[in-house]
Amino acid sequence: MSDFAIPTSGRFWLRHAAIPAGTVEASLPAPRDGYLHDADILIEDGRIAAIAPATGGEGADLQRRIVFPCFVDMHTHLDKGHVVARTPNPDGTFTGALTATGADRAAYWTGEDISLRMDFGLRTAYAHGVGAIRTHLDSFAEQSEISWGVFRDLRARWAGKIALQAVALTTIDQYDTPFGAELAALVARSEGILGAVTRLSGVDHGAIVEIDRLLDLLFAQAKRYGLDVDLHVDETDDVAAFTLPRIAAAIERSDFRGRVTCGHCCNLALQPETTAAETIAHLARLGVTIVTLPSANMYLQDRTPGRTPRWRGVTLAHELRAAGVAFAVATDNCRDAFVPYGDHDTLDSFRFALRVSHLDHPYGDWAGAITAVPAAAMGLKDCGLIAPGRTADLVLTRARSFDELVSRPQSDRTVLRAGRVIDRTLPDYAELDILKGAKPRTLAGPSAA
CATH class of the missing domain: 3.20.20.140 (Metal-dependent hydrolases)
Known part of the structure; x- marks a missing residue:
């Protein structure tokens, strides 16, 4: 999602985000199509400073792509x-x-x-x-x-x-x-x-x-x-x-x-x-x-x-x-x-x-x-919601609707942690090849699911 030009730090807006109902806590109009809130998200010093109805302006234009909290x-x-x-x-x-x-x-x-x-x-x-x-x-x-x-x-x-x-x-x-x-x-x-x-x-x-x-x-x-x-x-x-x-x-x-x-x-x-x-x-x-x-x-x-x-x-x-x-x-x-x-x-x-x-x-x-x-x-206080005051831990997808979300795996998603884009390189399965040659040990015990 580099074409959206997410800033690396400081104070910036994510414009025209589509936030799924059930994942946001803010005063916003009724969700579009019954499940997506069109919103602008202000990020400042790694936290969500404000959420407002989408109006556009200076910032990264997400073009109504779906944004989740982590x-x-x-x-x-x-x-x-x-x-x-x-x-x-x-x-x-x-x-x-x-x-x-x-x-x-x-x-x-x-x-x-x-x-x-x-x-x-x-x-x-x-x-x-x-x-x-x-x-x-x-x-x-x-x-x-x-x-x-x-x-x-x-x-x-x-x-x-x-x-x-x-x-x-x-x-x-x-x-x-x-x-x-x-x-x-x-x-x-x-x-x-x-x-x-x-x-x-x-x-x-x-x-x-x-x-x-x-x-x-x-x-x-x-x-x-x-x-x-x-x-x-x-x-x-x-x-x-x-x-x-x-x-x-x-x-x-x-x-x-x-x-x-x-x-x-x-x-x-x-x-x-x-x-x-x-x-x-x-x-x-x-x-x-x-x-x-x-x-x-x-x-x-x-x-x-x-x-x-x-x-x-x-x-x-x-x-x-x-x-x-x-x-x-x-x-x-x-x-x-x-x-x-x-x-x-x-x-x-x-x-x-x-x-x-x-x-x-x-x-x-x-x-x-x-x-x-x-x-x-789980009793978590700073996780699971996009809301003012929360850490800006966000997942930006390419999908604009849930039918698009389901149709492709969103492997090109962008992840922000404390407002910064992280490296999404997945660990290589080759790292686990060592498991095949592991030496057995003996430790008995019953089974569980």
Whole structure:
């Protein structure tokens, strides 16, 4: 976007920007076509000094191109990323992903290995315009200390570039063991988020008889340390394995006041209409955030060799939003056994979600699902919105409408951090060739999503 002549510093205007509804906080006329605000943005000393209705004048003319705040990706797995070449999923199924990931983790996940792959992912995300990431970290036995140590180091190294959060990912039954208490203490020391997947160790899905008691144990640990909670929920087409209403009941039963996020929630779409509506209303009353991961769920759900999938695998986006539930879109896994594709690009996930979940006709303010909504759910104060006083962290695309945004990947986007254009050169996959020759080590542990 060099033809727009973005100044390198000082005070300047970005004229005729098209800001998606749901991503801006300013007094502006009603959005054009129902979803794009035509605005001029004044940047001064790296911050947004003013936002005004587009009138033109001196400055960089964006010609009504779409401008986002830097993206907020609130559900990723940086610790799993980029192992697909050395440990692929044998059949593309959820069980195959669990097995392959457990084997890769046991054989290779040293601090050096995890750090190399996570840093590669962070550099990639940064180049795409991601300003904040929440990553889940596989947290079992000895692996927990290793992975959380790497995370703390990377969080410090990336401070000021990507705001990093981490969630402990383990199976729910681990909170019924001494390790569960140890893990909660580790997460508290690391200023992280407590989490779990609502299934048992070594089981891909299925109803859990003791789910209420296990959820109570998890929320008790979260309350003990003042931690927020982020759960992997109902990532299956098994209608009987429906834990989302059990989670809502556990939040009330424990009088939990922290933030709660539930990711995936796939089988909500397969529940009877009345059950789904009651569950969604309950979530809305409690202020639970729901995150959809379309790339992962479209890849894994309803997969049977030789059979075309019969359902989309994604959750009830429209029904959740209509009920007032905070709803976010995120990338999930990247080039591993759960999703062998991806590039840590939140905009790519949004473009995919628009098509898969019919977030169009009208487009409305769905763009907030990768910006303002996840920023609020993560408790971030200077991220996810274009607003006066905020840091000028912006993504300038070539698209003038969402049909243009979806039709091309926007690989020619420009990213501003604190008002300055950054180098968007992506790290070369050749950097990861060293992973193929990594020497296996021995560290056993159960599997998690």
